[in-house]
Amino acid sequence: MNEKIEKLKGKLIVSCQALAHEPLHSSFIMGRMALAAKEGGAYGIRANTKEDIAEIQTQVDLPIIGIVKRDYEDSKVYITPTMKEIDELMEVKPEIIALDATQDLRPGGKTLDQFYEEIRNKYPDQLLMADCSTVEEALHADQLGFDFIGTTLVGYTDQSRGMKIEANDFEIIRKIVAETEHLVIAEGNINTPQKAKRVIELGAFSVVVGSIITRPQLITKSFAEVLD
DSSP states (O other): OOHHHHTTTTOEEEEEOOOTTSTTOOHHHHHHHHHHHHHHTOSEEEEESHHHHHHHHHHOOSOEEEEOBOOBTTBSOOBSOSHHHHHHHHTTOOSEEEEEOSSSOBGGGBOHHHHHHHHHHHOTTOEEEEEOSSHHHHHHHHHHTOSEEEOTTTTSSGGGTTOOTTHHHHHHHHHHHHHOSSEEEEESSOOSHHHHHHHHHTTOSEEEEOHHHHOHHHHHHHHHHTTO
């Protein structure tokens, strides 16, 4: 593991993303968002699209978890779903590439196992993060050989519907940490400093926080709703 990745241990990764329909959608803005995150104490950035990543790399020298969110008609998978997205990300070479590692089939009916093998054959040295939604998916990703196991999609898939990452004092994270060999990155609805601290205490290698830091329309909404 390189020095930049080692520095993520016990630290905060900030997700700087704005999709096409969101007010802050702009590579320029995401670059400045990443700079603001660094000034606030972030040790890493998670970002979407090669364009945003390229801009962020001009602003901060922090390790980046890169993804591409793209919808395909024949699949529910939208986080780095095919080799097209992997190839795009490799043009800017983020330190880590994250991809949906759920049981759902990728576009074209491809399984996670098939996709993982395809990536490893083409880019054997690239660090990979598995975005999972259940303990079972995390264990499978660990067995496949993903370098990092993430809880990114807990509650967002059919198989994890109704599940909450913070339930029973982060029981999902505790189980994954206890039963996997690879490093666990906690992510998904970790929306207070206290929750972030707790998942590190429970053994997560690092923690990703996004919307509560980088989506002002959602932060504003949480204040506005209590005043309605």
